Amino acid sequence: MSEFNIPKTMKAMALIAYDQLQLVEVPVPQPGPGEVLCRIKAVAICGSDPKMIHGGYAFANWPPYFPFIMGHEWSGQIVALGDGVEDYAVGDRVAGEAHVGCGKCDNCKNGHYTVCLNYGRDGHDGKIDVGHRHYGFYWQGANAEYNVYKTTGIHRIPDNVSYNVAAMCDCAGVALHGVELAGVTPGGTSVIIGPGAIGLCAMMECKAMGSGRVIVVGRGAKLEKARELGADVCIDFEKEDVVERVLELTDGIGADEVMECSGASDSPTKACQMVRKRGAVAIIATYNNQKVDIPLNTVNFNEIHLVGSKANPNVSGKVLNFFSKGAIDGEKLVTHSFPLAEYEKAIDVFENKKDGSIKVVINP
Numbered sequence: 001m002s003e004f005n006i007p008k009t010m011k012a013m014a015l016i017a018y019d020q021l022q023l024v025e026v027p028v029p030q031p032g033p034g035e036v037l038c039r040i041k042a043v044a045i046c047g048s049d050p051k052m053i054h055g056g057y058a059f060a061n062w063p064p065y066f067p068f069i070m071g072h073e074w075s076g077q078i079v080a081l082g083d084g085v086e087d088y089a090v091g092d093r094v095a096g097e098a099h100v101g102c103g104k105c106d107n108c109k110n111g112h113y114t115v116c117l118n119y120g121r122d123g124h125d126g127k128i129d130v131g132h133r134h135y136g137f138y139w140q141g142a143n144a145e146y147n148v149y150k151t152t153g154i155h156r157i158p159d160n161v162s163y164n165v166a167a168m169c170d171c172a173g174v175a176l177h178g179v180e181l182a183g184v185t186p187g188g189t190s191v192i193i194g195p196g197a198i199g200l201c202a203m204m205e206c207k208a209m210g211s212g213r214v215i216v217v218g219r220g221a222k223l224e225k226a227r228e229l230g231a232d233v234c235i236d237f238e239k240e241d242v243v244e245r246v247l248e249l250t251d252g253i254g255a256d257e258v259m260e261c262s263g264a265s266d267s268p269t270k271a272c273q274m275v276r277k278r279g280a281v282a283i284i285a286t287y288n289n290q291k292v293d294i295p296l297n298t299v300n301f302n303e304i305h306l307v308g309s310k311a312n313p314n315v316s317g318k319v320l321n322f323f324s325k326g327a328i329d330g331e332k333l334v335t336h337s338f339p340l341a342e343y344e345k346a347i348d349v350f351e352n353k354k355d356g357s358i359k360v361v362i363n364p
């Protein structure tokens with residue numbers, strides 16, 4: 001039982017059709033076995049959110065139905081436990097991951113639960129529920145006062161990390177998974193293309209993990225933010241030839257690793273051209289254009305380790321520690337916050353990069 005007064009219904013921001021959002025009153029969900037009910041305290045808007053609102057993920061069947069409650073970068077407080085939950089208590093402050101794998105397929109068993117082989121088999125649409133969840137994309141998300149989560153998808157927040165910063169656990173984790181896949185060369189040169197929230201987290205993570213020099217490629221206010229947060233070299237792609245400049249900075253050899261976080265269709269090619277022979281390129285961004293050129297002869301001749309990076313498996317504890325220790329300066333990334341009722345305004349500020357926005361957070 002709970003010391004919290006849990007109402008029967010709650011406010012939620014629902015996507016009722018592409019480009020149509022509505023504040024609705026819906027039942028508060030009940031936690032099943034192995035699940036907890038959370039009072040949502042903060043939800044960070046992700047680059048994928050406006051894209052989903054506009055129908056940009058129809059190809060992936062996100063959302064799978066209307067009305068749909070989005071929101072996947074969240075933090076909150078546990079207010080009720082489902083049957084069999086012993087490792088968490090009512091009152092715990094927690095942050096969530098978007099992906100919970102089935103736990104049974106080969107990929108899940110090997111720790112790769114963001115590429116679960118039972119994706120979407122969550123019980124809706126007449127499918128068997130094998131336990132897979134993709135909160136905010138394929139399963140009800142956090143743009144609401146409450147939501148239910150499996151305990152396998154939550155993590156305790158260190159006391160000195162605020163809810164607004166902890167809501168970036170997922171985002172900073174997406175960055176760290178890519179950084180881990182590329183591998184940071186101690187004392188080497190890392191390049192981050194695209195200083196949005198993910199790129200800025202990747203930059204701070206590379207520094208924390210021993211990169212000797214982090215170069216950030218971008219423009220405008222976000223590139224300035226990278227400078228402020230400690231980028232060693234900032235390259236404005238509107239003013240300079242990025243590949244030439246990186247080669248010049250590395251005596252013609254190229255960077256040790258490149259994290260592609262921009263989603264621009266010419267960035268993967270540039271990444272392959274600026275990385276050294278046997279260097280690594282992690283593709284962390286997603287692309288509007290499904291067909292993006294990759295210079296495969298360069299990949300082959302230079303033995304480039306080109307790796308796709310999907311979401312944030314097994315990194316949440318690490319990024320929460322990075323926030324706690326200040327290795328990632330989360331407070332500087334959260335530039336705006338809005339109540340749930342002003343979600344559309346928040347999306348506009350985020351999407352149209354108004355008022356120097358980096359990370360925009362909703363407090364339901």
Ligand SMILES: [Zn+2]
Nearest residue numbers: 046048073171
């Ligand atoms: Zn996200």
Ligand SMILES: [Zn+2]
Nearest residue numbers: 102105108116
């Ligand atoms: Zn699985």
